[in-house]
Amino acid sequence: xxxxxxxxxxxxxxxxxxxxxxxxxxxxxxxxxxxxxxxxxxxxxxxxxxxxxxxxxxxxxxxxxxxxxxxxxxxxxxxxxxxxxxxxxxxxxxxxxxxxxxxxxxxxxxxxxxxxxxxxxxxxxxxxxxxxxxxxxxxxxxxxxxxxxxxxxxxxxxxxxxxxxxxxxxxxxxxxxxxxxxxxxxxxxxxxxxxxxxxxxxxxxxxxxxxxxxxxxxxxxxxxxxxxxxxxxxxxxxxxxxxxxxxxxxxxxxxxxxxxxxxxxxxxxxxxxxxxxxxxxxxxxxxxxxxxxxxxxxxxxx
Amino acid sequence: xxxxxxxxxxxxxxxxxxxxxxxxxxxxxxxxxxxxxxxxxxxxxxxxxxxxxxxxxxxxxxxxxxxxxxxxxxxxxxxxxxxxxxxxxxxxxxxxxxxxxxxxxxxxxxxxxxxxxxxxxxxxxxxxxxxxxxxxxxxxxxxxxxxxxxxxxxxxxxxxxxxxxxxxxxxxxxxxxxxxxxxxxxxxxxxxxxxxxxxxxxxxxxxxxxxxxxxxxxxxxxxxxxxxxxxxxxxxxxxxxxxxxxxxxxxxxxxx
Ligand SMILES: Cc1cc2nc3c(=O)[nH]c(=O)nc-3n(C[C@H](O)[C@H](O)[C@H](O)COP(=O)(O)OP(=O)(O)OC[C@H]3O[C@@H](n4cnc5c(N)ncnc54)[C@H](O)[C@@H]3O)c2cc1C
Ligand SMILES: Cc1cc2nc3c(=O)[nH]c(=O)nc-3n(C[C@H](O)[C@H](O)[C@H](O)COP(=O)(O)O)c2cc1C
Ligand code: FES
Numbered sequence: 001x002x003x004x005x006x007x008x009x010x011x012x013x014x015x016x017x018x019x020x021x022x023x024x025x026x027x028x029x030x031x032x033x034x035x036x037x038x039x040x041x042x043x044x045x046x047x048x049x050x051x052x053x054x055x056x057x058x059x060x061x062x063x064x065x066x067x068x069x070x071x072x073x074x075x076x077x078x079x080x081x082x083x084x085x086x087x088x089x090x091x092x093x094x095x096x097x098x099x100x101x102x103x104x105x106x107x108x109x110x111x112x113x114x115x116x117x118x119x120x121x122x123x124x125x126x127x128x129x130x131x132x133x134x135x136x137x138x139x140x141x142x143x144x145x146x147x148x149x150x151x152x153x154x155x156x157x158x159x160x161x162x163x164x165x166x167x168x169x170x171x172x173x174x175x176x177x178x179x180x181x182x183x184x185x186x187x188x189x190x191x192x193x194x195x196x197x198x199x200x201x202x203x204x205x206x207x208x209x210x211x212x213x214x215x216x217x218x219x220x221x222x223x224x225x226x227x228x229x230x231x232x233x234x235x236x237x238x239x240x241x242x243x244x245x246x247x248x249x250x251x252x253x254x255x256x257x258x259x260x261x262x263x264x265x266x267x268x269x270x271x272x273x274x275x276x277x278x279x280x281x282x283x284x285x286x287x288x289x290x291x292x293x294x295x296x297x298x299x300x301x302x
Numbered sequence: 303x304x305x306x307x308x309x310x311x312x313x314x315x316x317x318x319x320x321x322x323x324x325x326x327x328x329x330x331x332x333x334x335x336x337x338x339x340x341x342x343x344x345x346x347x348x349x350x351x352x353x354x355x356x357x358x359x360x361x362x363x364x365x366x367x368x369x370x371x372x373x374x375x376x377x378x379x380x381x382x383x384x385x386x387x388x389x390x391x392x393x394x395x396x397x398x399x400x401x402x403x404x405x406x407x408x409x410x411x412x413x414x415x416x417x418x419x420x421x422x423x424x425x426x427x428x429x430x431x432x433x434x435x436x437x438x439x440x441x442x443x444x445x446x447x448x449x450x451x452x453x454x455x456x457x458x459x460x461x462x463x464x465x466x467x468x469x470x471x472x473x474x475x476x477x478x479x480x481x482x483x484x485x486x487x488x489x490x491x492x493x494x495x496x497x498x499x500x501x502x503x504x505x506x507x508x509x510x511x512x513x514x515x516x517x518x519x520x521x522x523x524x525x526x527x528x529x530x531x532x533x534x535x536x537x538x539x540x541x542x543x544x545x546x547x548x549x550x551x552x553x554x555x556x557x558x
Contacts, residue, residue: 024522028546031304031520044524052539059517059525061351066517073524075538216350268518269343269350271306271393 001285002292003278005039005259007237008160008185010121012039012094012260015293016250016278019241019264020045020098020124020164021070025084026091032271037278039260040094043084045126047100048109050076060197060206065216065243066265067195069209072100072129077110085119094121096162100129104149108156115158124162125153128191128213140166140191143178150182160185162239165230168194172226173233180234188239188262189230190223216265217243224256231257231298245273247280257298304396304520305330311388312366318443320373321417322382323358327366330394334360334367336424337399337488337511337550341519342369343391344377352393353377354516354545356488358420358446359427367394370420370446396519397549400486400509405431411482412454413471413497414438415489419446421511425486426453434480438471438489472496482506491558498553508553514544521546529557 003014017040023029026041035041053073060067074080080097088095097120101107107125114120127140127149134142139149140163150163163179165172167190176187192213197206206212223242231238240258243265244250250261266273281293290296309328317323330340334357341352359368373379384390402425410431414422415438423446426433433454437447442464450456458466459474467474471493474480487497488511501508514526527541531554534542542548542556 022518022523028518028520028522032306050538052541053524053527056525056527057515058527059351059515059523061349063348064350066350068517068523068525070524073527073537073539073541075536079538265350265517268352268523271520 001282003282003285005293005297007239007259008122008162010094010160013092014039014278015254015260015281016274017096017239017260017262018042018267018274019262020126022264022267025080026088027084029267029271033275035088035091035093037275038093040096040121041088041091042096042098042124042262043080044074045072045098045100045129046074046077046080046110047072047102048077048106050074050079055208057206057208060212062195062197062214062218064218065214067197067207067212067214068192069207069212071209074100077113081113081117085117089119095119096122096124098124098126098164100126102130102132104152107149107153111153111157115156120159122162122186123157123159124164124188125149126164126191128164128166138166138168140175141169143174146175147178147182150179150184154183162186162188164191165189166191167222167226173229176230176234176236180236184236186237186239187230187234188241190219190226190242193219193222215243217245219243220249220252224252227253227258228256228300244277245269247277247284250277250281251284251296254296255298255300259297304394306391306393308389309392311384311386311390313386314382314384317370317445321370321443321445322373323368323370324381324384325361325366325368326390326392328392328394330392331360331364331367334395335399336402336428337421338395338397339549340367340369340392340394340396341516342377342381343393344380346376346380349376351517352519353381354396354519356421356511357395357424359423359449372417393519396545398547400425400511400550402428404507404509405429405484405486407431408483409481410434411436411475411480411485411487413485413487413489413493415471415493416440418487418489418493418511421488422486423449426450434482436471436474436480438474438493439465470496472500485509487511494553495558498558501553509550510553511549512544512551512556512558513549516545519545531555531557
């Protein structure tokens with residue numbers, strides 16, 4: 001049985017990775033999970049300089065999911081490269097660094113520094129960051145802005161680029177096509193859906209930032225739909241995520257057209273989720289006599 | 303080592319209005335320390351996040367943990383109906399706990415406010431010191447004061463004056479003319495702010511246990527931060543993670 005999958009020329013030992021921001025840089029969960037068993041570890045978004053992030057409360061529970069507004073707190077690219085990459089390099093897993101920024105120049109600076117680090121296999125570009133020049137509208141919410149940042153970063157990146165799409169758009173395929181046309185090597189989706197929660201007893205917002213990104217099992221049907229539509233619209237490999245809790249959820253994304261999957265909020269519920277899902281995909285392939293994982297990608301019928 | 307395990311409820315009883323007292327059997331008791339906490343996961347699938355609860359007491363054999371908690375919402379309501387033999391998923395042991403050695407042979411205040419009282423019990427058991435235990439409640443629905451009386455002198459304050467000093471824990475300290483060289487405290491933010499100011503005036507160290515909404519409980523999500531005076535070693539910004547760098551901080555290190 002062959003669990004290998006390939007994203008933009010990079011072969012992963014299996015299709016299960018961690019969703020950015022839910023797994024730190026792997027260190028915290030390495031007490032629970034053998035990182036050698038993961039297809040890839042995707043790190044928390046990192047910028048050119050340290051970011052303080054938002055005030056607290058930053059997280060809230062909602063029915064079947066959660067909201068977060070961490071505000072992309074991160075230690076800056078230099079600390080990531082000095083501390084976190086050497087830690088991850090000890091493991092037999094691919095390293096994917098998630099990148100954020102407020103201007104195109106911020107992103108370029110990070111992407112160029114990472115170009116000097118051969119241990120980093122792929123870059124995942126978070127375009128849900130506030131674009132300060134565009135009045136804090138995210139780079140990923142306008143097709144032309146997404147096109148521009150993608151083509152700009154392609155000029156500076158040494159590693160293949162995964163553009164991580166925001167679901168907070170009218171037509172996800174329009175965004176996917178813009179990224180493809182600009183030279184993106186892969187797509188990952190979905191990032192969180194913008195939500196809100198109000199505590200009616202205190203008459204206060206549950207999250208200091210008022211709005212927060214929703215994730216967890218409740219968003220899964222939306223994510224599966226978007227992965228399917230995107231797979232129909234572009235040729236790029238897709239990393240699917242959004243509410244994956246078990247192997248069946250992961251396979252749903254794969255049948256919809258994802259070449260790999262990321263596990264996010266469910267790490268918080270079950271720190272062993274990722275390896276249990278690897279095992280579950282194996283069991284599924286055994287049960288249905290699937291020899292190559294790649295035969296499952298986009299294999300939904302009808 | 304941190305682990306997620308299935309624990310078995312050994313006993314459960316109600317201590318006061320909305321306040322419950324549960325013993326759970328778990329291997330986590332083996333390495334638990336005062337001021338650390340565990341996360342409990344409700345079974346209700348509409349809930350997602352773990353509920354952080356302080357370790358109140360560890361049994362002599364180190365096979366069970368006691369937690370004392372207030373009903374606040376979905377999760378704690380579910381926990382409160384658990385019966386002997388029921389199981390519950392727990393993640394632990396989390397956080398750094400109180401630096402017990404800093405209080406050794408000193409005059410110490412152990413200050414607990416409301417649902418911040420529980421972690422004071424195991425601390426009082428382990429601390430070798432002259433213990434002055436100051437407890438703040440809303441009303442005369444007291445809890446854990448009897449357990450704590452076995453380990454030191456207990457002073458009570460109630461908001462409505464129905465027991466002990468009328469007012470808060472600081473009022474009780476003043477009214478009883480108490481003094482200390484070190485403070486350990488857990489409770490609501492206004493109380494912790496008052497303790498921080500008091501400790502600064504008296505130039506004594508205060509170790510305070512903080513609370514914040516958590517998602518992972520293990521330092522990965524950056525949900526549970528507190529502002530710090532200096533740049534934090536891990537985050538490289540003025541934020542520390544309460545779940546891993548805390549929940550106990552020296553009051554001077556944090557901006558609350
Ligand atoms: C380190 C630490 C130790 C704690 N120790 C105790 C204890 O010993 N006894 C006790 O009664 N309570 C304690 N709390 C508070 C306890 O975590 C909350 O009361 C509990 O999570 C409420 O859950 P719920 O489902 O009943 O409420 P809901 O309102 O339904 O919870 C919704 C969400 O908000 C979170 N939440 C709600 N209130 C709080 C809060 N005050 N702090 C953190 N998260 C919250 C819940 O975990 C959950 O994710 C502690 C909190 C922390 C951070
Ligand atoms: C606490 C938290 C932090 C996140 N941080 C980032 C981030 O830094 N960069 C990013 O691209 N996505 C971030 N995400 C989004 C996730 O990577 C993922 O796209 C989303 O949560 C959907 O997956 P899930 O439902 O499995 O969590 C974050 C999500 C959560 C819950
Ligand atoms: S709860 Fe995730 S870092 Fe503390």
